[in-house]
Amino acid sequence: MTAAADRQLTSLSELAGLVAGGATRRSQLATATGLSRAAVAQRVDLLIDRGLLVETGTVATERGRPPLSLQLASHAAVVCAVDLGATHATVAISELGGAVLAETTEDLDINDGPEAVLTALDAQIGRLLDSAGHPAEHVRAISIGVPGPVEASTGTVVRPPIMRGWDGYRVPGFFAGRRSAPVLVDNDVNMMALGEYGHRPATAHLLYVKVGTGIGCGIVSGGVVHRGATGAAGDIGHIAVPGHDDVLCHCGNTGCVEAVASGAAVAARLRAAGVPAEHAADVVRLVAAGDPLARRQVRLAAQRIGDVLASLVSFYNPDTIVLGGSIASLHDDLLADIRAAVYRRALPLATRTVAIETTLLGRRAGIEGARRLAVQHLLSPAGIARFIG
Amino acid sequence: MTAAADRQLTSLSELAGLVAGGATRRSQLATATGLSRAAVAQRVDLLIDRGLLVETGTVATERGRPPLSLQLASHAAVVCAVDLGATHATVAISELGGAVLAETTEDLDINDGPEAVLTALDAQIGRLLDSAGHPAEHVRAISIGVPGPVEASTGTVVRPPIMRGWDGYRVPGFFAGRRSAPVLVDNDVNMMALGEYGHRPATAHLLYVKVGTGIGCGIVSGGVVHRGATGAAGDIGHIAVPGHDDVLCHCGNTGCVEAVASGAAVAARLRAAGVPAEHAADVVRLVAAGDPLARRQVRLAAQRIGDVLASLVSFYNPDTIVLGGSIASLHDDLLADIRAAVYRRALPLATRTVAIETTLLGRRAGIEGARRLAVQHLLSPAGIARFIG
Incomplete structure (x- = not known):
């Protein structure tokens, strides 16, 4: 592709993005981009022709000819x-x-x-x-x-x-x-992080932490998923937590947070104590029913997850941490202990603005x-x- | 500022960036940006007039008039x-x-x-x-x-x-x-990270870890320092390391990696063992002189630092980790143990491409x-x- 074609695509992308952001008039696009009205017209016509934008008349005003209104295509795309x-x-x-x-x-x-x-x-x-x-x-x-x-x-x-x-x-x-x-x-988990980010207009740096059968994390800064060098960023399930060198993880290491504090790990602890629990969903059900042993194990898991998040808050300094996954439905039992661990360990400059909350979108994230x-x-x-x- | 002025600044910034990146001809700028030659001329003239760019003649060629060569101003700016x-x-x-x-x-x-x-x-x-x-x-x-x-x-x-x-x-x-x-x-430390990043053209995601009296980290992705929500990103000195709950840190917590594995911490351990060492510099001197106890303590510190870096590799998936600070001059004693800890704990997808090396720029970073x-x-x-x- 030539540089000129590349430049044209960047310009078209900018125009389409402005329409997606709410600009509905060609004159707004000219003002926002600095392009001439003729250049805007040529490009908008191209985007309409290829079915990405549509332009419709609006209700006539007393002032005369109704203005046309641009929006993203809603039918053929x-x-x-x-x-x-x-x-x-x-x-x-x-x-x-x-x-x-x-x-x-x-x-x-x-x-x-x-x-x-x-x-x-x-x-x-x-x-x-x-x-x-x-x-x-x-x-x-x-x-x-x-x-x-x-x-x-x-x-x-x-x-x-x-x-x-x-x-x-x-x-x-x-x-x-x-x-x-x-x-x-x-x-x-990256998809979930992007979904939650999109519903928080004031957020700039978000971590989405999924606690279900396993534990994973998605990272979004400035609207873009941070994937890292090989796409492995956010793979926090195998970060070691202190004091659990005796817990074997399926990865072959010991003390991984996923082996200690995931829904599957809590279920395994409950089984070992004679409580019938196969999956993360059973843990949620037991806690919802008020089982004290299950509540205790979830709170201990929350403390270990909080220890890991404290490290990540110190390192990455996010403004928002969203907890999702099946275990996150246990708001009260989870949030207090996670917050306490983060506030205890991470430094004030990093914690003074961080919001730790549960998912807005739930399964739809x-x-x-x-x-x-x-x-x-x-x-x-x-x-x-x-x-x- | 109007959107048109904003757009003009973005365009000027792009042109100046292209010259900084090695474009020396007005024709190259027109090709790279898609701007008309007249628009390039108007903008380049403005940048020359304000002293940001200079344009000089080069040696005459046999083909006729020598081409003019643009570069960033080298005298008045x-x-x-x-x-x-x-x-x-x-x-x-x-x-x-x-x-x-x-x-x-x-x-x-x-x-x-x-x-x-x-x-x-x-x-x-x-x-x-x-x-x-x-x-x-x-x-x-x-x-x-x-x-x-x-x-x-x-x-x-x-x-x-x-x-x-x-x-x-x-x-x-x-x-x-x-x-x-x-x-x-x-x-x-953010400045040092940016300095090291600039000398590694193939790097996209870099962590610069300074191990001196304290321990800190700078994060650069895509040429931009990641500062986080409040500018606290990279403050890793107070991340907890396992098995050191008995070590009090100046922050009031226990087991912080800075309290366990910094140059000051190693010096304190040596003093406790009767070896005279006040500062990180003394540790470096002792190791360089072959003191076995100092070498042992530096290797133990490297393992603890490696444990923290393993967590950060899992989370952030960098392609390069640069070690700097006074302790980093002890290449051999430091790198092997840090690498071993990272490779032992972090997952293969994250570790298969990560380079862990010491500073290229040293004190100049x-x-x-x-x-x-x-x-x-x-x-x-x-x-x-x-x-x-």
Whole structure:
């Protein structure tokens, strides 16, 4: 690509982003960008022609000709967001502006491997498009959160602990020939972090910590997911916590916070004490029912998670930590002890502004983040390039 | 400021950045930006007129008229970089392109407080400008690294552990009325991180860990220092390490890595064992002389530092960790144990690409980072605004 074409894409991306942010008039775009009205007209016409923007008349005013109003396309351009879990796939078809047009959740077993899972997912996407009345070519981006580490630049799953048969699998490759839209893939916790970030306009540096069967973290600064050098950023489950050298983790090390304080770890402790608990969900149920031993174990787990978060607060200095995952539904039992640990260990300059709270979006964080990532990509220069290509 | 003026500044900043990156012809700027030759000419002329760029003829070629060559101004525009330590101030006057024109180091005591220290510093800057033959108005930015936490947006020192009398002091306020250039202030470790980053072109995510009397960290991703919500990011000295609940830290907590593994902590352990060692420098001297007890204590400290870095590698996934500070001069005794701890604890996806090495710049990292920050600011839209204002 030439530099001039590159520059044109950046300019188109900027214009589309301004419309997504609420600019509705061509004159606003000229003012905001410094481009001439002719240059704005040429570019806006291109974006309309390719179906990314639409321009509609508004109610006539007494002053004369009604002004035209620009917005992101709401009919012929939609995005497909996918939240792929260990045992389910949720698919949502959304307008670029955010409205969800159709959504379904179906059961699956991630350990059936990539070909079987993605074949079923692709069929689910097809049925959902049919029911929403959109032909396949309306889908402008597919964004998939998966329950394991991903090299986001290529969409390749890398050494996942729970996705049997997926190691090294490049997810977008499956859709080549089946779907024409670009396929974005990321770790589900990164998607959740992006979803929560989007619902907190005053936040600049957010950590989303998922405490469920395992423990993971997504990092968002300035609206962008921090993925690190190899896409492994946020993999905090195997950070060591003091005083638990006797606890063996499935990774082969000892004292990992996931082995000590995850929902699975608490369930294991309860079983060892004679309380029937198989999964994180059983822990939640027991605490909700007032079981004192379960409450005690959750509070101890919260203290260990708080110790790890104290280190991360000292290092990264976030303004917001969001707790999600099944265990996060236990607000009162979790938050007090986590907060106490962070305030006890991290320094005042870092803790004086940090908010530690539970998820706003709950189970919808992942699908909402996937949707945001899809639109973010579409409005980027690279996304625009495919749109107008 | 209007959006059009804002846009103009962004464009000027982009052009200046391209020249800083090696573009020397107006035609290259037109190609790279997509601007018309007339628009490039108008903007380049403005930057030349205000003294940020210069354009010179080159040796005539056989093909005819020699092409003109653009570069950053090297005469009437310089930056002043300052590395302020506990007992010294180093000041360097540099061209925008990086060449150091003059430099001095003078003794001071940071605990004399801000007015006394900054008065002496300002006089040192004045003498250095005189000796370099530059009048005060040539200085386009002053960039100061200080040995304590700073709220970088305002240049205010916040709760510094070793800077007596500086808490809450806004450093740029001192220079108002004395110097017309903008004054940038940041923590010295952030400056060092930026300096090391600038000398590693292949690096994207860098942690600079200073191990001296204390322990601190600077974080740079994509060329930008990550300062966090309140400027406290990288303050890792008070992260707890396992198994040292009996070690009291000056912060009032126990088991902080700084209390267990800093140069001061190792010196204290040696004293307790009857070996005379007051400071980190004594530890370095003893190890260099082959003292086995000192070597043993440094290796134990390296393991504890490695444990902390393993957590940060899991969380942040950097591609490079640079060790600096006085203890880092003990390469062999430090690196092996730190690397072993990181590789033992952090996950393969995060460790397979991380380089753990000692400083390239040594004591010059801080002043080099301050210089880079000054030029980075000058070439930013905000810096350009002052230049052409």
